[in-house]
Amino acid sequence: MFDYGYEYLLRQQEYLLKTIKAMTSRLDLSALLRLILNHAVEMVQGEMGLIVLQGKRGPEVRAFYGIRPEDLSYFAPLVEAVPQRVPGVGSWIIPNLESRVIQVTTGLGLPLHQVVAMPLKFKEDLLGMIYVLRRGGGAFSEDDRQVLVAFADQAAIAVRNARLVSQLRWEKARLDTIIDNSPAGIIILDDEGRTEQVNLAFSHMVGRRKEKMVGLPCADVLHMRETQGIEVCGSFLNGRAQSPFYVEGVLEPARGKEKIVGVTVTPLYEGDELVNVIITVQDITRFKEAEEMKVTFISVISHELKTPVAVIKGYASTLRREDANWDRKTLEDGLMAIEEESNRLAELIDNLLEVSRIQAGALKIRPEPTSLRPIVEKVTEGFRMQTLRHDFVLDVPKNLPPVLADPERLRQILGNLLSNAVKYSPRGGVIRVGAWSDSDKVTVYVADQGIGIPPEEQGRLFRRFSRLDSGLRRETKGTGLGLYLVKSLVEAHGGSVWVHSEPEKGSTFFFTLPVYRPQHAGNINPLAGTHDG
Numbered sequence: 001m002f003d004y005g006y007e008y009l010l011r012q013q014e015y016l017l018k019t020i021k022a023m024t025s026r027l028d029l030s031a032l033l034r035l036i037l038n039h040a041v042e043m044v045q046g047e048m049g050l051i052v053l054q055g056k057r058g059p060e061v062r063a064f065y066g067i068r069p070e071d072l073s074y075f076a077p078l079v080e081a082v083p084q085r086v087p088g089v090g091s092w093i094i095p096n097l098e099s100r101v102i103q104v105t106t107g108l109g110l111p112l113h114q115v116v117a118m119p120l121k122f123k124e125d126l127l128g129m130i131y132v133l134r135r136g137g138g139a140f141s142e143d144d145r146q147v148l149v150a151f152a153d154q155a156a157i158a159v160r161n162a163r164l165v166s167q168l169r170w171e172k173a174r175l176d177t178i179i180d181n182s183p184a185g186i187i188i189l190d191d192e193g194r195t196e197q198v199n200l201a202f203s204h205m206v207g208r209r210k211e212k213m214v215g216l217p218c219a220d221v222l223h224m225r226e227t228q229g230i231e232v233c234g235s236f237l238n239g240r241a242q243s244p245f246y247v248e249g250v251l252e253p254a255r256g257k258e259k260i261v262g263v264t265v266t267p268l269y270e271g272d273e274l275v276n277v278i279i280t281v282q283d284i285t286r287f288k289e290a291e292e293m294k295v296t297f298i299s300v301i302s303h304e305l306k307t308p309v310a311v312i313k314g315y316a317s318t319l320r321r322e323d324a325n326w327d328r329k330t331l332e333d334g335l336m337a338i339e340e341e342s343n344r345l346a347e348l349i350d351n352l353l354e355v356s357r358i359q360a361g362a363l364k365i366r367p368e369p370t371s372l373r374p375i376v377e378k379v380t381e382g383f384r385m386q387t388l389r390h391d392f393v394l395d396v397p398k399n400l401p402p403v404l405a406d407p408e409r410l411r412q413i414l415g416n417l418l419s420n421a422v423k424y425s426p427r428g429g430v431i432r433v434g435a436w437s438d439s440d441k442v443t444v445y446v447a448d449q450g451i452g453i454p455p456e457e458q459g460r461l462f463r464r465f466s467r468l469d470s471g472l473r474r475e476t477k478g479t480g481l482g483l484y485l486v487k488s489l490v491e492a493h494g495g496s497v498w499v500h501s502e503p504e505k506g507s508t509f510f511f512t513l514p515v516y517r518p519q520h521a522g523n524i525n526p527l528a529g530t531h532d533g
């Protein structure tokens with residue numbers, strides 16, 4: 001038996017207080033457990049110690065003292081022991097503690113006779129156990145046990161706090177990962193409407209670094225014109241928005257193109273106090289464009305189908321009237337109109353089929369060595385016959401090298417460009433078709449002296465169903481498919497297409513095709529395809 005003097009007890013008390021103070025300021029769980037164990041062992045002059053906590057996968061040794069790591073496995077009988085609740089006392093004991101200690105002792109080859117097992121408990125929950133062991137000497141006294149119980153209760157509070165903190169840290173890290181990797185842009189504002197956090201998706205959307213946006217007022221970060229007239233950044237600050245709302249608008253990024261976005265604003269309140277506002281920003285540009293395209297598609301197509309069908313139907317029923325006796329000229333005019341309109345219908349249907357092939361990635365071209373001049377002459381001739389107002393001038397050198405192109409597709413490209421040149425120069429003028437060659441490509445152009453295209457509209461000409469809003473556009477027939485087809489076909493040949501145009505002066509469309517070189521012969525890809533970009 002140890003002789004515990006008064007002074008010793010006093011020292012123990014003092015020590016306990018100091019330790020508790022140190023413990024409560026420790027939030028790193030591993031360091032805290034080491035501190036607890038060191039103090040617990042030293043407090044009762046033990047020699048070895050062990051803290052076992054209940055982990056997700058069962059009990060785990062989280063700290064040890066005076067034990068060599070390689071000897072830890074000998075402590076399994078203690079580590080794996082399932083503490084049992086003492087009824088009515090609110091504490092836990094380790095069943096068969098003595099025999100477990102003997103097992104450890106035998107394994108280790110050390111005489112360990114004394115052990116205290118202290119539950120670390122918080123309210124009704126058992127967090128783990130502290131074991132303190134001593135070789136020879138006297139048994140642990142009742143005082144020892146008392147002081148350890150008091151200590152373990154305090155230690156349990158510290159352990160629980162540290163666990164909560166680490167759980168919070170982990171949850172914050174998890175949330176940050178979710179926020180940063182979310183495909184939607186996210187802005188978190190503080191109670192004054194300044195950004196606390198912005199995520200990567202938003203930073204990409206507006207072309208600004210994340211760090212540069214933190215601390216700025218909402219309106220300096222989210223440059224947005226709202227289509228519904230709601231001021232996103234101001235609305236919650238002046239208390240108008242108590243609950244989440246959704247609004248769509250146009251986002252003006254620092255760099256890059258404007259985007260159509262859908263924004264959800266969620267204010268977070270603590271009682272009546274606004275704490276945070278979460279703004280999520282979704283880029284819905286493609287979705288809106290697709291929606292618009294669908295609407296345009298239906299209206300354009302139904303209009304374009306209706307007109308020729310009405311003409312055909314009108315002439316057909318007029319011509320077959322039994323009470324009328326049509327002269328030759330009227331008959332011919334009527335039949336010609338029917339033929340023209342049927343051609344238009346057939347062309348429209350072809351174009352639609354072609355577009356759906358492009359969309360499905362099934363556009364097929366069969367490139368072969370092709371001489372450009374005869375094709376240009378032939379296609380132009382067809383148009384020359386249709387109009388008296390236009391002069392067609394050809395400027396294709398005789399010695400132009402052959403191109404590697406699908407002749408049928410080439411006719412389609414030229415046909416579309418020439419048809420537009422005629423359509424969009426209603427006052428007539430010269431339509432010039434020419435070409436020149438560089439080392440590896442031939443550039444072809446179709447120039448008119450027509451209405452031209454405003455610079456800001458030139459970018460979207462080549463998109464599907466893109467028709468420009470001019471007076472003439474409404475008068476002329478068209479579906480906005482022609483240039484889209486031209487672009488897809490030219491690109492399928494490995495070429496590119498572009499336009500130079502000035503309103504009221506005219507437009508010139510250019511496209512390139514690869515020059516045929518005999519070594520090409522072996523690697524023609526007959527199945528080159530293109531997709532809708």
Ligand code: ADP
Binds near residue numbers: 448451480481482
């Ligand atoms: P469509 O002629 O059937 O409307 P296109 O795709 O061929 O469709 O052309 C798209 C739009 O580009 C046209 O509606 C027209 O506004 C404009 N455009 C095309 N070619 C010309 C041109 N040569 N001159 C002026 N505008 C043109």
